[in-house]
Amino acid sequence: MAQHNPSLAGAIACALAVLAATAGPAHAATAQQERAQKTGEIPVCSRSLGTLAVVEPQGTNWWTGQRLASPAALIKVFVSRSRCFTLVDRGMGLKAMQAERGLAADGELRGGSNIGKGQIKAADYVMVPDVVSQNNDASGNKIGGLIGGLIGDRTAAAVIGGINIKRKSADVVLTVTDARSSEQVAMSEGHASKTDLGWSAGAGVFRGAALGGGATGYANTEIGQVLTLAYLQAYTDMVAQLGGLPENASAANAQQAVTVSKPARLLKQSDGKGGAVRDLDVGMMLYPTGNKAGLMWEVDDELGNRGWVNSTLFGLSR
Known part of the structure; x- marks a missing residue:
């Protein structure tokens, strides 16, 4: 600095x-x-x-x-x-926008208004x-x-x-x-x-x-x-x-954590060869490394174990 x-x-x-x-x-x-x-x-x-x-x-x-x-x-x-x-805007403009979204959620806006979740820029x-x-x-x-x-x-x-x-x-x-x-x-x-x-x-x-x-x-x-x-x-x-x-x-920061939503296994390789590192319970948090192979994501668990898991078995942590 x-x-x-x-x-x-x-x-x-x-x-x-x-x-x-x-x-x-x-x-x-x-x-x-x-x-x-x-x-x-x-x-x-x-x-x-x-x-x-x-x-x-x-x-x-x-x-x-x-x-x-x-x-x-x-x-x-x-x-x-x-x-x-x-x-x-994180001030009055955001409050007004949230009010507009409230109207949309209540069904008060015309069809095709295109206002809803997932549109706010971070x-x-x-x-x-x-x-x-x-x-x-x-x-x-x-x-x-x-x-x-x-x-x-x-x-x-x-x-x-x-x-x-x-x-x-x-x-x-x-x-x-x-x-x-x-x-x-x-x-x-x-x-x-x-x-x-x-x-x-x-x-x-x-x-x-x-x-x-x-x-x-x-x-x-x-x-x-x-x-x-x-x-x-x-x-x-x-x-x-x-x-x-x-x-x-966004890309320069660490990937957002994910939470296991269905019983899963942490695999040693993305193709499943070599067996599993461990079983994963529902609710466990995982930390993606950024490496992907199709639906398979490379992740670390909270104990530092690294492996691959199918992305259909977890969701983004909130």
């Missing part, structure tokens, strides 16, 4: 400010344009890295006090514009946007949601600020988890402050529909813009980390 210095954005802004004050007008304009472009552009991927569900962080809904939409809505805008993932990854640090400021000037220790002592010390309303600064974190293995495949931090807004004013990320899709408040409030830049920095770093993800996340 790439290490990121959360004070880098502020350091670059200060350096460019000095340059603008000492260099000629042409150089100052170029530096400012480069800074705005770097901060204000959403990265675009050449291919989708898989399907993604963006979910709200657990705990206090810190964004409601600032009249902001959930940061999940903001990240969905980034994901949609970057084309780095295919979004799947999420390969789950992304959670959060702020870093705990709320240890009783005056309410700082807000936080994620304990910094989760990302190491050095990083925690660097991003302990969370969101500081008075100073208009934000330290945020994005985590991505493999939905099948529960492995946390990436984590990135982002930092921004009020001083960064001067370099990013007018950048594409704040224009019109750029912050549509329910991400209200982020484009037209100062703290919202600071949070936008912080999350954009984290998302840009995240995309760089995820470049090595497999093209097919």
Whole structure:
């Protein structure tokens, strides 16, 4: 995982400010344009890295006090514009879809509606946007949601600020988890402050529909813009980390376990030669290796025995 210095954005802004004050007008304009472009552009991927569900962080809904939409809505805008993932809805859209399926199950929909089980696309990854640090400021000037220790002592010390309303600064974190293995495949931090807004004013990320899709408040409030830049920095770093993800996340993961549904035998070879390794009782769980020969699947049992079993004698574990 790439290490990121959360004070880098502020350091670059200060350096460019000095340059603008000492260099000629042409150089100052170029530096400012480069800074705005770097901060204000959403990265675009050449291919989708898989399907993604963006979910709200657990705990206090810190964004409601600032009249902001959930940061999940903001990240969905980034994901949609970057084309780095295919979004799947696990929020209000899913609830509405489940209601529609309820109507279908009750026989209320017209014939040929084609709504039923087995149609929902699985999420390969789950992304959670959060702020870093705990709320240890009783005056309410700082807000936080994620304990910094989760990302190491050095990083925690660097991003302990969370969101500081008075100073208009934000330290945020994005985590991505493999939905099948529960492995946390990436984590990135982002930092921004009020001083960064001067370099990013007018950048594409704040224009019109750029912050549509329910991400209200982020484009037209100062703290919202600071949070936008912080999350954009984290998302840009995240995309760089995820470049090595497999093209097919489902195939790259371990095969789903199966459960014996009828009395069976674990055979030494797929053609039945060599006899049986052992008998298999109904209800036993088996773990496919991925090797198949017609209807025969190679599997491991819970004791580590390996052999072949007819796939008509088991079903996918639920």
